[in-house]
Amino acid sequence: MPKYLPVIGMEIHAELNTKTKMFCACENGYRLHDHPNTNICPICMGHPGMLPVINRQALEWTILVGLALDCEIARVTKFDRKNYFYPDLPKGYQISQYDQPLTYNGKLKVGNREIGIIRIHLEEDTGKLTHASGGTLVDLSRAGTPLIELVTGPSIESAAEAKEFCQLYQRILRYLDVSEADMEKGQMRCEANVSMQESEKFAVENNDIRPLLDHKLNPKVELKNINSFKALEKAIEYEIKRQTKALENGEKLVQETRGWDEDKQCTFTQRVKETAADYRYFPEPDLPPLNIDEELIKNLRATLPELPQAKIERFVREYQFDLENAKILASDKHLAAYAEEVLSELSEWLTSLPETEGTKEEILTKEGKKLSKLVANWLINRLFKHLNDNDTSISEAKITPENFAELLTLVYTNKVNNLTAQQILEAMFESGQAPTAIMNEQNLGQIHDSSELEVIIEEIIGKNPKAVEDFKAGKEASLKFLVGKCMSAAKGKANPQVVNRILMEKLK
Ligand SMILES: [Zn+2]
Missing domain, CATH: 1.10.10.410 (Arc Repressor Mutant, subunit A)
Known part of the structure; x- marks a missing residue:
């Protein structure tokens, strides 16, 4: 066992794409406007005497995310003021949740390990600052955007696991349709707490780390302002190496916030924390505590869609996809739905052919492995290429699942060979025409005579x-x-x- 082990926890903010902002009726969509300070009102600008009103959709969506991550849902929850002074915060405080978060105590399985989730709470986003020569520009359009913050326990053990956790969480948010969760666009912001601890001298239990005997824990570093999964993984890997080396050399580490320099591929000090920040949290006096009733939770639970992990397992079980392909197809719910429709159409096509026998279900059971392989191969290796080359998505593609299945039927029954099928696919991608029509028009059918x-x-x-x-x-x-x-x-x-x-x- 190595002398030092990484101890990693994540804090992930995600913007909810509700219609309106968290506490006012302003449109929630600061990205839709080129001009700064467009969708703002006296409430989100913090004018005195204005009263916030809780966005019910944001509340329900947070509960939904909590349910998807096996969290408990608070029966009583409240909002608190987090006080600090910064020009992007018009009120001088942020409405957040302190000691009674809406959802808590959940988990998410990454590979074979369960990562504990301490809490997911609801809060509002701040405005945006742009530092220009001669001053700083303030844009309050983003102020008041609903944000959820997820906090994990320190049970993540590697950079790759941290990245996978974030990717799985992103997928869940997208499946639930509550956030676009694009890291590059800042809709999802992942921060990692990383420390190296001497093995056998600490324990991680109940979402907390504690030293064993009289041992002292090493300080942790907060990694911030990272805008891609790849950068997140690299930044954590860098920190693991940097901290290990420092500890081995007997250097003293400090608790600090570090950023990631993409050009130099290293982390750098942003802020050294001497004392814990005092936000003087206190209950938001303008918002009463909320009672969440059982009925609401029950109703929301009933709307939960099939989640990525369950879909992957079903794809393997029901259609005999191999695990890797099932993972790729389930990475996007639109793609998964497309693949499923293609398979259904394909078995339908096959029932109508003289060379195959049995009902649709029988064909799917008997030929499942072969058919799923064919579907995965043509979707992942061929159609993806066209989608990528044209920078488009499956939902925007002109090829209907029915036509795609028809093409696969031609391949499956040797009416066309692979090469010709690729030509036909290209033409289908361009025009959205049915494959048989293209085949006849361009005289691409196989010579059977x-x-x-x-x-x-x-x-x-x-x-x-x-x-x-x-x-x-x-x-x-x-x-x-x-x-x-x-x-x-x-x-x-x-x-x-x-x-x-x-x-x-x-x-x-
Ligand atoms: Zn407003």
Whole structure:
């Protein structure tokens, strides 16, 4: 066991995409406007005498997120004022939640390990500052945007696990449709607390770390202002190395906030904490404590969609996808729905063909492995390429699941070979046309008439006496060479197995 072990906890803020702001009727959408200070009102600007009103949608969505993460939901919750002075905070305090968060004590499984979640509370975002030459510009459009803050226990053990936790959380927020959770856009902000502790001299229990015997814990570093999952992983990895080295050299570490320098690929000191900040929290006098009743929780629980992990497991169980493909397909709920529809349509297509027997369900059970492999292969390896190249998403693609399934049916029944199918897919992506129409229009169907193939094969044999001789002398590679020649002569429209068979017969 290494001498020092990483102890990591996460604090993740996510903007909720509610219609209106947290405590006023302003439109919640500061990104929609080019001009600063557009969607603001006396409440979110903190004018004296203005009273906040709680956004019910934000409240319900926070409960929903809590339920998705196995949290307990508070029956009584309240808002508190977090007091500090900064120009982006018009009221001089932020309305947040202190000792009675809306949801608490949850967990999220990452691989085989369960990461404890201490709390998820609801609060409002601040405005935005832009430091320009000659002064600082204040934009209050963002002030009052509903934010949820998730805090994990210090039970994350590596940079990769921290990254995966954040990615899973992002996926859940997107499945629930409560946040776009894009890190690059600042809709999701991940901060990590990282310390290195001497092994066997500390314990992590009940979402807390405690020293064993009279040992003293090493200070932790807060990593802030990180705007991608990749940067998060790198910053934590860097900290693990930096702190380990310092401890091994007997240097003293300090509790501090560090940022990530993408150019230099290292963390740097932003602020050294000498004493804990005193925010003088006190209950928000303008908002009464809230009672959350059982009925509301029950109703919200009933609206929970199938979550990513459950979907992955079902895809493996029900459709026989392999785990890796199931994970990729379930990474986006629209993609998962598309894949599922394609599979359903594909088995429907197959029931209508003379070469397959049985009902849709029977085909899915019997041929499941083959079909899911085909679907995953064509979605992940082929369609994704077109989506990426055109910077578009599955929801915007012109290809309907029905047409996509029709293309796969052509592949499955050898009506077209792989190469031709790719040509057809490209045309489908451009025009949204059905594959059979494209195939007929562009004369891309496979040559099934063997007399037509025989003419081509005879010609190739006649033109390549050396390869024929080599094959007859036992050189297997020559056969492949001849098949290749025939295929290109047939412009890819021949079935390689058939070509192979006819060639073998002729070369006997
Ligand atoms: Zn407002």
